[in-house]
Amino acid sequence: MSRRHTASRGPKLIAALALGLQALLFSPSALTASFDYELAPREIADGVYVLVGLKEDFSFDNGGNIVNTGFIVGPSGITVIDTGSSKRYGEQLRNAIARISPLPIVKVINTHHHPDHFLGNQAFPADTLSATAVTMQGIGDEGPAFLDNMYRLNGDWMLETEIAAPHAALAAGRIDAGGRTLELIALSGHTPADLAVLDIASGTLFASDLVFNGRAPTTPHASIDQWLKALDQLQQIDFRHIVPGHGDPATDKAPIEQTRRYLQWLQQSIREGAEQGLDMTEMLARPVPAEFSGLAEVSREYLRSVTHLYPAAEQAALSRGSRR
Secondary structure, three states, X not given: OOHHHHHHHHHHHHHHHHHHHHHHHXXXXXXXXXXXXXXXXXXEEOOXXXXXOOOOOOOOOOOOOOXXXXXXXXXXXXXXXXOOOOHHHHXXXXXXXXXXXXXXXXXXXXXXXXXXXXXXXXXXXXXXXXXXXXXXXXXXXXXXXXXXXXXXXXXXXXXXXXXXXXOEEEOOEEEEEOOEEEEXXXXXXXXXXXXXXXXXXXXXXXXEEXXXXXXXXXXXXXXXXXXXXXXXHHHOOOOOEEEEEXXXXXXXXXXHHHHHHHHHHHHHHHHHHXXXXXXXXXXXXXXXXXXXXXXXXXXXXXXXXXXXXXXXXXXXXXXXXXXX
């Protein structure tokens, strides 16, 4: 083959390869595959299903699939516990539910106002969306900033995601949802309003982000004193299954104890550092105890916690010193 003939085919070959690559990247099937959360409901008790998220931070790779969501199938309808981190997640969650049961979704509960727990709301009927009044206020106040940040962290997984705020207010006490009796337990600590949900029939406790299992807790809105009191209350519940906000479900109280010990250490470490007059850099350099070194995301979460909790601890130490 002549050099001239080869050269004449070069541009055509390159163009054909480019078109083929473009078709592959932008075909509906390729896009669908690339944005598949691969949600797999796990039945942990009769009629109670959990979709377990990754023990990671938000990223372009996981699309925000780091949260546990769930649903409860009753005789006449389905209750959804949290809706995930994006419209795509909510839609795929609803499809996963439909594969399990044809019953209607009668109630969606947002346990608190962090974005991975309510940004899938768009996929569900507006009249089913519910939360406590404080959580609804938090979504109204901070939702837009959360949404912007989730687009930045998760990229195109967030396509067309908008805030669908709940308008049905929930309060502590028992409710009937789809023929299942649920006990709503209003607490605080992880955020100003954290709702735990106990399914009476199965003894399953959805503990929301008050409990983490195998992952370091997040603390951007935390009051650790209130959080520890909330864990004391959860500890007293006679449940048979517990679903943490992040990490694997369990059948014992070990996740509560793990979360408690971590928070107690974090609070004590920050207090001691402030009383010793350590600066922020010195505080960040302190090692995480071996007991917690195996928790997912512990280095990142420790840095975040110190960054936003330490200034208040320093101020409190200064105030105590001035009163002596």
